[in-house]
């Protein structure tokens with residue numbers, strides 16, 4: 001029997017895609033070159049050609065409730081080869097930004113954070129929290145006593161933890177709400193497409209799929225197949241491992257402080273400090289080169305406020321962390337405390353705003369890759385080896 005599918009375009013969605021990162025989406029004439037050249041597009045249900053037409057038709061749900069937009073690593077191979085200069089890589093990137101806003105909770109907060117004009121207020125939130133909690137409790141002292149420079153004399157470790165731990169917990173709660181809805185939606189889309197999967201999600205199988213995609217993520221197995229931006233894959237890995245290194249260092253010092261009551265500053269001969277320094281340097285170099293890469297490709301690739309925020313935030317965390325240490329070693333008290341304060345503002349932003357910024361890619365892409373594995377979609381990497 002012949003069926004009719006009624007297309008219901010979301011005009012606001014088309015407008016917003018074209019206003020931000022996907023202004024060239026309508027240039028696409030569906031030649032499929034992009035899907036052919038994409039080094040990681042699967043044989044069945046390939047991307048990004050189908051996303052290009054769905055975006056220009058305003059099929060918001062079809063796009064945002066699907067795992068596929070998250071399987072793209074924005075390498076740019078498709079944009080380079082597109083005969084119409086429709087920039088499919090940028091459209092995919094914009095669709096991921098839209099998905100982050102779609103799944104953000106609470107939504108007004110996401111909208112607030114996505115507006116460049118609100119940046120001063122976004123930065124003021126941690127400043128106000130530090131001051132309003134720190135000054136009355138005495139945990140923040142703008143005129144620390146003593147000749148030795150000790151971060152905790154200026155900004156108590158208690159104040160760091162009182163603000164940062166709830167900020168991280170808040171981010172975790174918000175992203176968990178979004179992920180729950182996202183999994184529900186992508187599962188619903190897979191069922192609608194007639195995938196041979198059970199209607200109810202099998203959590204045990206989902207967890208097993210998650211574990212099995214972790215090596216892929218750590219090795220950037222998909223990203224490193226891209227040709228146009230091979231260097232970006234390496235820099236991404238550099239930033240990722242430096243974050244893991246810094247997380248390890250912070251955890252060790254947390255235990256040293258609260259379990260063994262061993263207060264900093266710690267000696268430069270301490271092996272954990274070596275890891276901190278190597279990770280910090282890798283973070284600055286990796287994120288700095290990623291920023292340079294974006295600048296050098298600004299004719300071919302659209303970089304939005306969303307992209308720049310993450311790039312500069314990561315770079316800023318690295319630079320202020322390293323500058324704080326250098327200033328302390330040089331005995332520059334005011335510079336040390338100032339850069340440390342800025343460093344903590346940026347660290348807060350990276351935690352608390354994670355569900356609403358490009359940082360959320362880490363979570364949504366991991367979930368999408370996990371679900372694709374769960375649903376038995378074959379990416380068959382051996383095919384490319």
Ligand code: SF4
Nearest residue numbers: 028029031032034082
């Ligand atoms: S985005 Fe470009 S390469 Fe892809 S289908 Fe459209 S015109 Fe062809």
Ligand code: SF4
Nearest residue numbers: 038072073075076078
């Ligand atoms: S940007 Fe790269 S990974 Fe994404 S669709 Fe294009 S070619 Fe594929």
